[in-house]
Amino acid sequence: MSFKPKILGIACNWCTYTGADLAGTTRLHYPQNLRVVRVMCSSRINPSFIFRAFQLGADGVLVGGCHPGDCHYNTGNLYARRRLAVTKKILEFAGLEPGRFRVEWISASEGNKFAEVVEEFTAQIKELGPQQKLKIDELREKA
Amino acid sequence: MTDFKQIENNLKKEAKRLLEAGEVTVVLAYGRGYDEKHSMPFAAKTSADVEKLVFNEYCNFNMARYLMRYPCGTKIAIAAKAADSRAIVQLIQEEKVRREDLIILGIPAYGMKNQKTDEVVDSKTTCGLYNPPLYNILLGEEVHGQPVVSPYEVLAEYEAMDKEARWAFWKKEFDKCIRCYACRKACPMCYCDPCFIDQSKPRWADKAPQSPGNMMYHLTRFHHLAGRCIDCGECSRACPVDIPLYLFHKKVAKECEEMFGQAAGMKLEDKPVLVDFRVEDSDKILE
Known part of the structure; x- marks a missing residue:
C-alpha cells in the first residue's frame, strides 16, 4: 500500500485560510493529505501544538501565515516568525528531519501559491516517509 | 586561582554591614551543608546568621532561583557569580524582580567545582563570563587574562x-x-x-x-x-x-x-x- 502522509496544516484566518478558500473556489487541485486547522493568527500557534501533532501521528506540519507586514493584527506574524524559527531549530537538534516542518507566508490572494506549496510539501513528506520518531508508541504499532 | 577565602570574608563583612544598617531584610548566599562539599543555599536574616555563611569552590548554585520567593518590595542582597548575575538581569528584564530592590554582591570566579565529578567547570565554557555583568559590590578582584574559549x-x-x-x-x-x-x-x-x-x-x-x-x-x-x-x-x-x-x-x-x-x-x-x-x-x- 502506498504511503499516504498525514499532514497538519495550521492556517491563519486572514491570509492562508482565505488563500486556501480561494484555491478551492478557483477549482485548483492539490493533494488531500493536508488537514487544515484554522487559527486567528500565526502567533496563536503554541509550539506545543507542533510537538503534539508529531506525537499524535502527523508526518509533517505546515504553518501558514500572512506575509510579514501584512498581519491583520499588525505584528502577530513577526512574533510568530521568531518563535517558529526556534521551534524548527529545536526539532532539528532533537534529530527530526528538518523538512517535516515548514512555515510559509501565503496571502489571501495567493490561491495558486497555496496549491503549489501543499503539492510541494506533500511530495517532500512522501519522500521522507512516515514519521516514526516522535510518534507515540500506541500509534506506531497500529501503522 | 580565585581566592575563595577572601570572597567568603568579604561576603560576611558586606552581609553584616547591610543587615545591621537595615538596608536589606535578607542576604541570599551559601551556607554549610552536611560537609564541605555540599554547601546549601542559605538566607541570612540577622547579623547572627552571617557567621553561618560560607563560600567555597563547591558553591555553584544559582541563587537567583530564590529571589521570587520574597514579596515584591523586599530588599534583598544576593551573592551572584557570573551566570547568576545574568539570571538576575534576565529576571529584571522580565519584570519578575526590581533592580532597586536588589543589592547584588558580585563574585568573580574562573569556575566552580562540580560536586559529582570534582572537576573545575570553567565558567567560560558555561555562561561565557568570569565576571558578573551586573553588580553593586564586587566581592573579589575582577578576573582577566584567560584564553578565550567559546561557550558553544x-x-x-x-x-x-x-x-x-x-x-x-x-x-x-x-x-x-x-x-x-x-x-x-x-x-x-x-x-x-x-x-x-x-x-x-x-x-x-x-x-x-x-x-x-x-x-x-x-x-x-x-x-x-x-x-x-x-x-x-x-x-x-x-x-x-x-x-x-x-x-x-x-x-x-x-x-x-x-x-x-x-x-x-x-x-x-x-x-x-x-x-x-x-x-x-x-x-x-x-x-
Missing part, C-alpha cells in the same frame, strides 16, 4: 552528528528521565504557575515518565527557555539521572544569538528575544 565549543561534536544518531542520543537520554522536575525546580527562569506540564486542561503531555511525555516535556521546556536560558547549568547539576540538558539549552541559546544577535541576560535594557521582533528579521531563519 562543546556543541560541535553534537552538531556534527548525523540526525539519526542525534535522535538516538536524545531518545536514550530522555528515556532516563524520571520526571522529578528537579530541572524545573532548580531553573531560575522556570517560574510559570502553573507550569504547562501541571495543566490538565489542555493536557499538553502525558504525565507518566515514559518516552512521549518526556520528550514533550523537555522539548517544550527548551522552547520556553529559548532566548532566556543563561546557561548556569543548574538543570544538569540538579538532574538525578544526569541528562545533559545544558547541551540542548546551549544549542538553543546559540541559535537565538545567531538569529537575533542577542544573548540572554547581558544588558538591562534588552528585551527577551521571543517577546520582541524586528521588522527586518530575515525569513531565512525559517529555513
Whole structure:
C-alpha cells in the first residue's frame, strides 16, 4: 500500500485560510493529505501544538501565515516568525528531519501559491516517509 | 586561582554591614551543608546568621532561583557569580524582580567545582563570563587574562552528528528521565504557575515518565527557555539521572544569538528575544 502522509496544516484566518478558500473556489487541485486547522493568527500557534501533532501521528506540519507586514493584527506574524524559527531549530537538534516542518507566508490572494506549496510539501513528506520518531508508541504499532 | 577565602570574608563583612544598617531584610548566599562539599543555599536574616555563611569552590548554585520567593518590595542582597548575575538581569528584564530592590554582591570566579565529578567547570565554557555583568559590590578582584574559549565549543561534536544518531542520543537520554522536575525546580527562569506540564486542561503531555511525555516535556521546556536560558547549568547539576540538558539549552541559546544577535541576560535594557521582533528579521531563519 502506498504511503499516504498525514499532514497538519495550521492556517491563519486572514491570509492562508482565505488563500486556501480561494484555491478551492478557483477549482485548483492539490493533494488531500493536508488537514487544515484554522487559527486567528500565526502567533496563536503554541509550539506545543507542533510537538503534539508529531506525537499524535502527523508526518509533517505546515504553518501558514500572512506575509510579514501584512498581519491583520499588525505584528502577530513577526512574533510568530521568531518563535517558529526556534521551534524548527529545536526539532532539528532533537534529530527530526528538518523538512517535516515548514512555515510559509501565503496571502489571501495567493490561491495558486497555496496549491503549489501543499503539492510541494506533500511530495517532500512522501519522500521522507512516515514519521516514526516522535510518534507515540500506541500509534506506531497500529501503522 | 580565585581566592575563595577572601570572597567568603568579604561576603560576611558586606552581609553584616547591610543587615545591621537595615538596608536589606535578607542576604541570599551559601551556607554549610552536611560537609564541605555540599554547601546549601542559605538566607541570612540577622547579623547572627552571617557567621553561618560560607563560600567555597563547591558553591555553584544559582541563587537567583530564590529571589521570587520574597514579596515584591523586599530588599534583598544576593551573592551572584557570573551566570547568576545574568539570571538576575534576565529576571529584571522580565519584570519578575526590581533592580532597586536588589543589592547584588558580585563574585568573580574562573569556575566552580562540580560536586559529582570534582572537576573545575570553567565558567567560560558555561555562561561565557568570569565576571558578573551586573553588580553593586564586587566581592573579589575582577578576573582577566584567560584564553578565550567559546561557550558553544562543546556543541560541535553534537552538531556534527548525523540526525539519526542525534535522535538516538536524545531518545536514550530522555528515556532516563524520571520526571522529578528537579530541572524545573532548580531553573531560575522556570517560574510559570502553573507550569504547562501541571495543566490538565489542555493536557499538553502525558504525565507518566515514559518516552512521549518526556520528550514533550523537555522539548517544550527548551522552547520556553529559548532566548532566556543563561546557561548556569543548574538543570544538569540538579538532574538525578544526569541528562545533559545544558547541551540542548546551549544549542538553543546559540541559535537565538545567531538569529537575533542577542544573548540572554547581558544588558538591562534588552528585551527577551521571543517577546520582541524586528521588522527586518530575515525569513531565512525559517529555513
